[in-house]
Amino acid sequence: MSKSSPTRPERSALVSEGAALLDVRDLRIVYDSPRGPVEACSGVNLTVQPGEFVGIVGESGCGKSTLLFGIAQLHSAPARIAGGHVLFRGEDLVTMPTKELNDLRWRKIAVVMQSAMNALNPVRTIGDQFKDAILAHEKWDARQIRERSAEVLDLVAIDPIHLASYPHQLSGGMRQRAMIAMALLFTPDLIVMDEPTSALDVVAQRSLMVQIKELQQQLGFAVVFVTHDMSLVSHFSDRLLVMYAGQVVEFGPTRTVFDTPSHPYSKSLLEAFPSIRGPKVPLTGIPGDPPNLAEPPAGCRFHPRCPLVQDRCRTEPPELFTVDAEQSPAVEPTTGNTTGDTNGNTNGNGTVLSRCLIHHPDQPLGIGLATEAHV
């Protein structure tokens, strides 16, 4: 674990007055490469309230998983945190010594990894692996371990008899649920999930999502959920953060982002998958690939793929602007409170932020995103 940290700030200055459970401020994560550092996470701000479900979406290579590893402090060389803070209940995880970090891990912050086939040890039983996780953090006796393990398996609707099973004896959906059960051992405040459903088929995927949501309501933990499939989280997340090329390009309440996306990238993502209902329309997907982060495009990072690109987009890097409630670029700008600057606005639950010049408070592009497609 590389813990090379930037200057250690005064802790008191960072303890926020709000009750945010997780507060990520201007987080920068770079991968050192022979050809210079590659910034995979460029100044991300994100707050998660207790009990909230935040979805993070974007294509492969947009820095979603890097951000998540940064939040959980699981990054390892060549990745390092080049700046910013990850405040968990007011304490900065970035500068926290590993020993204190280990106290928080699993008990307060748990992680569910992408592929349960690879995350579970194939030669040990589920019960054994639960026991390891418990003994790493608590000194419980055998009976306590057995009881708690059975309890959490029961929570995810797996018969506790499977504590004696090996991973290969469970189906893909059950393995993924067992991973979630393991994350629940200490009833953490925050569970970070990295595409937990991507190896499952649609039916298993849907039932797992419903189950995560039910558990969340029952136990009250917060979820940060990373996925490339925007439609998957549409019914489950409270707020949605769209990432592109290491930056946040849109952040707002899930319903608002789906109904009236404020960034051309979010809109393209939404239109990239075929619907099961309504007329069959030819789709094009998003042309091109996400940029190489070693040399991100000048101006707006999305401009080479953007269907609405204007001359200004090629040179002027947009900040994260607050989107007017009216969604109209022609409307008088509000107090001009752009939100690239840390505090405040990322907390506002109803606010939509968009990194597109269309929403520039003083000099908007003067074109609109046609948003008629989503009714």
Added chain:
Amino acid sequence: MTALLETTGLSRHFKVGGNLFSHQLLHAVDDVNLTINEREIVALVGESGSGKSTMARLLAQVHKPTSGEIRFEGKSIAHLRGRRDQLKYRSDVPMVFQDPFASLNPVYKVSHGIMRGLKLHRPELDAAGRKQELLRVVAAVGLNPPEEIIERYPYELSGGQRQRIGFAQALAYRPKLILADEPVSMLDVSIRIGLLNVMAKLRDVEGVSILYITHDIASARYVSDRVMVMYGGHVVESGPTENVLSDPKHPYTQLLLSAVPDPRAPLEITTEAAKAEPPAVIDPKPGCRFRARCPIAVDTCATVTPLLQPVDPNHTAACHVTAPAPVAA
């Protein structure tokens, strides 16, 4: 018109468990009648474990059928004799694999696999002809500029580009039918559409038929002409895509449709059926294999295996309740 490929009563059983003298049989594919016509994309839809990949392997001759017959252009492929006939069938019916990160050899340029196929299956071409064909197939799957792409190694391509190379490889053999086993499931949602469009283009421009195996019924709707839904080794519903999806008769098809995440629709309450898992069909007894998860099961379902019955022209379903067999006169 004879069908391009047709199977009758195709079954494949695998031995599982037991000891030397007794074993159980897993019925991966049971009594499947499948027809693929020319210039047609047929989607084979089902959950993991429904037998759809076994179907592809049977058609690719990876597995021999336990019983039943596969006829390609009217001739049974069980009687292919000799290397020449085998090669011919394999070049007519190539396969595209699920994982584009594992299916290309990382130490060769992407042109390597395509060139090998050309040498093996297109002996009539000379070196210049092969090069030309190589560029043609790479351009045909939408990789531009082809001259540059063929000089790259797999690690220099994105997942979507690699999977296009997979299709280019198949296309180089001048195939009649491409077996595509979950070709887009490993790809990002945003680039899946590009590949589906490539498949539609191969059908429309190159005249290739495609068996598209997937668990994503929305993508099946987007690209396929006909759809077959498999459950527990049986085909439970089949017909023209629009008919089946707009008016699904089998409760399993209905379950699959309701599981598709659709931000444009309200969240439907999941039934118990959605939480259960598809059965491992080991030494099955008669009866509908979906009955344990079925919200509308009746007594007959536990004793009589439903057969495919027509519900309208071309559209068939295997369900005692929604597609009852005509009463014998």
